[in-house]
Amino acid sequence: MPRVGSSWNAGAVKPPSSDTLQRHISALEADFPVVEDHRAALSELGSQMVHAQRCEQKGLHRCRLGLVRFSGAVEAAFGLTREVLFFYSPYPDLQIREFEAAKNAIKMLRRAVTPDVIFIWSPDPRSRQKLDDWSQGGGLLAIPLASIQSNDPVALISLLRDYIYARDLFYESTPVRGDRFFGRRQILQSLRDDVQSQRVAGLFGLRKAGKTSVLSQLSEVISSPARVVILRDLESLPSPPIDPIPSLLKDLVADIKDRFLAQPHLETELQQLANSTDISDFRRAMQSVLRALAAREVSIVLMLDEIEYLTPSDRIDIYEGDMTSVAQFLGALRSLVQENPNFTFLLSGLTSAITEGGRLYGRPNPLFSWSKSHFLTPFDRSEADELATSISSRMGIDVEEGALEALYEATGGHAFLYRSLASAVVQSLPVDVFQRHVTRADVLRTVTQWKRSVSGNIEEMLNHVRRYYPNESVLLEVLTQEPASFTELANEYPAALQHLLSLGLVRADGHDYEATTILSLL
Amino acid sequence: MTQAVVVRSDAIRASLARHRLVLIQMGAAFEAMRQSMLERLGAELVTVSDVLSKTYDFSKSASYVITDIEVLVTPTSGRPEVTMGALREIVIKLMDEGKNICLVSRAPRVAFASIPGSSILEDAALLHLPLLSLEECPNEGRSEIGWKLPTIGMGADVRLEDLFVSILKELGPGVLSSLDHCVFEIDPRGAAGLAYLSHRDKEALRCAGLVEVDTSGRCSLTIPNRLLELKSALANVISSTTVPARDLAAVVNGLWYIERTIRSTLRSAAVSIDGPKWRSSIVGALSTEVLSRARLDSSISAASVKELRDPLEWLTLGELLDIARSNKFNGLGVDAVIWRRFVEQVMPIRNRVSHMRDLKGNDEEIVGMWVGLVRQQLG
Numbered sequence: 001m002p003r004v005g006s007s008w009n010a011g012a013v014k015p016p017s018s019d020t021l022q023r024h025i026s027a028l029e030a031d032f033p034v035v036e037d038h039r040a041a042l043s044e045l046g047s048q049m050v051h052a053q054r055c056e057q058k059g060l061h062r063c064r065l066g067l068v069r070f071s072g073a074v075e076a077a078f079g080l081t082r083e084v085l086f087f088y089s090p091y092p093d094l095q096i097r098e099f100e101a102a103k104n105a106i107k108m109l110r111r112a113v114t115p116d117v118i119f120i121w122s123p124d125p126r127s128r129q130k131l132d133d134w135s136q137g138g139g140l141l142a143i144p145l146a147s148i149q150s151n152d153p154v155a156l157i158s159l160l161r162d163y164i165y166a167r168d169l170f171y172e173s174t175p176v177r178g179d180r181f182f183g184r185r186q187i188l189q190s191l192r193d194d195v196q197s198q199r200v201a202g203l204f205g206l207r208k209a210g211k212t213s214v215l216s217q218l219s220e221v222i223s224s225p226a227r228v229v230i231l232r233d234l235e236s237l238p239s240p241p242i243d244p245i246p247s248l249l250k251d252l253v254a255d256i257k258d259r260f261l262a263q264p265h266l267e268t269e270l271q272q273l274a275n276s277t278d279i280s281d282f283r284r285a286m287q288s289v290l291r292a293l294a295a296r297e298v299s300i301v302l303m304l305d306e307i308e309y310l311t312p313s314d315r316i317d318i319y320e321g322d323m324t325s326v327a328q329f330l331g332a333l334r335s336l337v338q339e340n341p342n343f344t345f346l347l348s349g350l351t352s353a354i355t356e357g358g359r360l361y362g363r364p365n366p367l368f369s370w371s372k373s374h375f376l377t378p379f380d381r382s383e384a385d386e387l388a389t390s391i392s393s394r395m396g397i398d399v400e401e402g403a404l405e406a407l408y409e410a411t412g413g414h415a416f417l418y419r420s421l422a423s424a425v426v427q428s429l430p431v432d433v434f435q436r437h438v439t440r441a442d443v444l445r446t447v448t449q450w451k452r453s454v455s456g457n458i459e460e461m462l463n464h465v466r467r468y469y470p471n472e473s474v475l476l477e478v479l480t481q482e483p484a485s486f487t488e489l490a491n492e493y494p495a496a497l498q499h500l501l502s503l504g505l506v507r508a509d510g511h512d513y514e515a516t517t518i519l520s521l522l
Numbered sequence: 523m524t525q526a527v528v529v530r531s532d533a534i535r536a537s538l539a540r541h542r543l544v545l546i547q548m549g550a551a552f553e554a555m556r557q558s559m560l561e562r563l564g565a566e567l568v569t570v571s572d573v574l575s576k577t578y579d580f581s582k583s584a585s586y587v588i589t590d591i592e593v594l595v596t597p598t599s600g601r602p603e604v605t606m607g608a609l610r611e612i613v614i615k616l617m618d619e620g621k622n623i624c625l626v627s628r629a630p631r632v633a634f635a636s637i638p639g640s641s642i643l644e645d646a647a648l649l650h651l652p653l654l655s656l657e658e659c660p661n662e663g664r665s666e667i668g669w670k671l672p673t674i675g676m677g678a679d680v681r682l683e684d685l686f687v688s689i690l691k692e693l694g695p696g697v698l699s700s701l702d703h704c705v706f707e708i709d710p711r712g713a714a715g716l717a718y719l720s721h722r723d724k725e726a727l728r729c730a731g732l733v734e735v736d737t738s739g740r741c742s743l744t745i746p747n748r749l750l751e752l753k754s755a756l757a758n759v760i761s762s763t764t765v766p767a768r769d770l771a772a773v774v775n776g777l778w779y780i781e782r783t784i785r786s787t788l789r790s791a792a793v794s795i796d797g798p799k800w801r802s803s804i805v806g807a808l809s810t811e812v813l814s815r816a817r818l819d820s821s822i823s824a825a826s827v828k829e830l831r832d833p834l835e836w837l838t839l840g841e842l843l844d845i846a847r848s849n850k851f852n853g854l855g856v857d858a859v860i861w862r863r864f865v866e867q868v869m870p871i872r873n874r875v876s877h878m879r880d881l882k883g884n885d886e887e888i889v890g891m892w893v894g895l896v897r898q899q900l901g
Contacts (some may be wrong), residue, residue: 025797133585134584138879166539168541171540171541171647172616172645173541173542173543173617173645173646174542174543174617174618174645201610201729207640207644208640208644210677212640217767232851233611233637235607235608235610235637235639236607236608236610236611237607238605239638270621275541294569305639306638306639306640307639308638308639309607309638309639312638312892313894314636314887314890314894315772317897318821319699319897349639350638350639412654418775427540448735452721452735452739455721456631456648456721456722456725457644458721459721459722460641460722463636463884463887464636466888466890466891467636467887467890467891467894468894469894470890470891470892470893470894470895470898471895471898471899473891474860474891474895477861477863478860478863482859485859489857489859491862492857513607522721
């Protein structure tokens, strides 16, 4: 372990000189004498407390907090770029409300504070267990200061290392947004343009390509007091041949009521909406809501995710089958867009059939030749590199260029696969060192076992292609098993070929075509 | 609390801390340690029925273990609230609130019906529970055949073949069919057929404790010198299966649609080419055979194929395809490459259904794909 003073205080922060700050720190030390030891240890690490104050949360005024700026060396080693919160609680029984107060303090402070790492000190002998338990979800790492000898700088560094290195910020099992979202600038801009122009759009892509994440991020980016975004996942609906529309209407009514509950001027319109019993009622009631909102220059963007639940082509003939309510519902949405400048909607799912077929459940498809389809392809190289370097720096890991190349080659840039492999590689790194690097060799060493671990997921992805893109699926089989026949066959099915290209399963190679990396993983 | 329980529950806790959403396939092989392992996780145990009731109070803990996921293997018709989609909606909401979730199922992932959109089972990180090592197995268990399986090694009074039966019954008909193919059809004298398992089937059998997968990906039996007992148990389970598989109706409906659509398209083509003489022209050299089949079944008085309503209905699918692919009918406009794939994939499924044999795990997907393709090309 490196001796303190040899490297950890490189890029040292100047000690505080402001009288006001000194007074606040003294007040902090008066209430919590252990702070003096912490500051001494920090100072040896070239780090300083740069802010101190009382906790502003009601009932917790006996708690205090400080902000620490670590030295350049410490920041570089652990991927810190901002001040870090140190929270002090005097209570012998640490409660979750103090943990929540610490989280809130980060938001309330008008300073650039690290949002996902805090140190918490408490005399509670079980503080470590409690903080470990509370830290498990929600993306905030609470490091128990009381678990180390307070004046030992090496112990402080080791504590930071143990907690930060134990994180796996690559692995995500739920949709991401905000600072966990990377890349996709082009598609986000296109979708923003669509929303702005009131152009109905669909976002389609393979399973776990990141469609819901794009919608979540888009929602975050475009939401404002003047633009209300409702993101409705259709996965809990029954699927045809059971009619999903009555349940969907109920869900949408509840969503809209929730969002506008606090607006008394909409009371009548919301009541009309709540009383709607069928699609026509719903359309009329929405018309009233939208007109009332238009008077206040407020618009609604509706995003419907997992659209397959309305059009499960493996269970029903979506072109001529008996489920007219779905076509009718989409027709109602279309007329709302056409008649109200303050309403539009987006769809998202695996298959673009809902926008590309001329007929939908026996009626003309209201979305045919009217909506725009976007396909979510794998990350390009620069997006993938940005994701890898940004996330790994927050874990104190340096990723070499060769490793970035290997990660991309092995995954083809598919969002889930890329993150999954990066996660597997990081898990294989040692944790008892102070500088962690990922090399090309590290990636190659991990790839074989990783391929086995994700082969079931890829098999399932391709099963879904089989269910919803039958022509494309047969073409894929021909490509992998009779490649010489592929080009001629694909030329007879240009729409299917285009889907395969758009989904990122096939790429053009001169006049021929080849399967992309995803298929080679099986 | 045995060391085996401690090690495995620690592994589950570590996975939960890292992945936040974990799936464990824990069936009969692990029954002896199931309850103590789950209780040691320090999480709140709740059944999937309680979760889906939407009345459960989730404020009590930061981590939840949701058990009995296997009840969702078969979707409950007419009750959309009892669906994997409904479960996913609730789980994602809990995770957004900072909770960690462990899903526990006796059935493997591949046994669950495919759902239209995203699947919580695909979102979750699958944790494989290792079998007992020699050091973990209590002394009194080591002399038992099959001691590696915790239920036997930890002292349950159960015969290995009976445990095999319990394990196999949890796997679902698709996995059983695949295992049947491996050990009875590909290599009836050994286990070399395991190399032909799909990834998901391999995963199911590994998590059930029946196979091991080494670092090179090679699959072998957990208890290799008891292949006969495993085959006997498999034969018993398959032969006693009389309830139709969940996907049988979809497969039969799909095959029905496919064959009748091909027949209808071929009939239309024959009529347009041969006019009123199409009945005798289309079956050609098979006329006598077709007439014989029809008479045996119902058309007792027909004197020639011209008197049959539709001679095509008495052709096997293979004979039908031979005619469709002939130069005269030019494959009905479908490329020969596609017909080749159709024959390779659909005929075996049709044969399985004809002989009332178990479907294979991906038969529904394959038939669904061909329904879609036939509809687009010929419908």
